[in-house]
Amino acid sequence: MPIAVDIDVMLARRKMSVGELADRVGITPANLAVLKNGRAKAVRFATLAALCEVLECQPGDLLRWEAEDAGGGRRAGTDAAAGRPVRRA
Numbered sequence: 001m002p003i004a005v006d007i008d009v010m011l012a013r014r015k016m017s018v019g020e021l022a023d024r025v026g027i028t029p030a031n032l033a034v035l036k037n038g039r040a041k042a043v044r045f046a047t048l049a050a051l052c053e054v055l056e057c058q059p060g061d062l063l064r065w066e067a068e069d070a071g072g073g074r075r076a077g078t079d080a081a082a083g084r085p086v087r088r089a
């Protein structure tokens with residue numbers, strides 16, 4: 001999927017656990033894990049807004065677009081945390 005999720009980056013920056021974030025946002029840790037690991041097919045704006053409020057960030061800090069190559073894999077994108085090009089497999 002060309003949308004990459006960087007919730008783990010923000011969790012590390014805020015020194016917060018997945019369980020604590022789930023509690024503060026009001027979703028189950030299992031649903032947060034699905035979103036965090038990029039397996040979610042959709043996210044509600046209310047959930048995204050709650051994540052941003054708790055993590056004190058913008059939606060673009062949590063989600064980014066990565067182009068896919070012709071074979072369906074990801075092409076080089078940028079690392080949102082470091083702002084530098086990375087190669088994703």
